[in-house]
Amino acid sequence: MATTPQTKYFDLHIQGIGYVNRIREVNVKRGENFWACDISALHGAVDDVQYTRFDCRVSGAEAGKLIKRMHKACREEKKILIGFKLGDLYTETFTYESGAKQGETGVSLKARLLFIHWIKVDGVSVYTAPPKADVADDVQSETQPLADPSPTGSNDRAQAAVH
Structure with a gap:
């Protein structure tokens, strides 16, 4: 019996905290629908916080369940803060179609949301992942x-x- 060689990968993960926005189910013509969200990750000094936006495809099974549960809170514009782990970061360019930057090229950071460590909604803790x-x-x-x-x-x- 022949064995097929197993492909090996190097992982690059991003961990942080950030606000979740634009939770949505993405309908595709080919393949299965999937959930997505934007994460505005916090970084920098506490008294001068900077934000980096990630457009995320929800990939982790547990993360998917949690994001679906947060969909209503997102529609109600509640502040959803999470501890997260992202993977498979890549960039995608686009052209602004309206506004002050119309016609200019922009860059979007894309990633897969792999894991959610904890969730707070309007400052109240609603989920903490069980310890590994x-x-x-x-x-x-x-x-x-x-x-x-x-x-x-x-x-x-x-x-x-x-x-």
């Missing part, structure tokens, strides 16, 4: 540097980082 069972493994892999990150290196931790 393998927290000790995550802490160990994050705190110990990789000696040889090359795919051909002999470091087992480097090989484990690629999945």
Whole structure:
């Protein structure tokens, strides 16, 4: 029996906190419909907060359930603040069709919403993710540097980082 080689990937994740806006179900002609939202991520000094907007396709199963539950609160223009993890960041250009920037090229940051750590609606905590069972493994892999990150290196931790 022949075994097919398993494809390996390097992950790039973005973690932060941000406000959720424009929760919507996207209807497509081919394939399955999906949920999407915008996240205005906070960064910078607390007394001078900056925002970066991500247009997200909701990909995580649990994240999908949670975003659907927040749809009504979003329509009611409540402030939805989440702790999030995004993946697969890419850019997409577009042309402004109206307003002061009409005709100019803009850039949109796109990503997949993979995980929601917690949710607050109008300052009230409504969800906290259960703790992961393998927290000790995550802490160990994050705190110990990789000696040889090359795919051909002999470091087992480097090989484990690629999945």
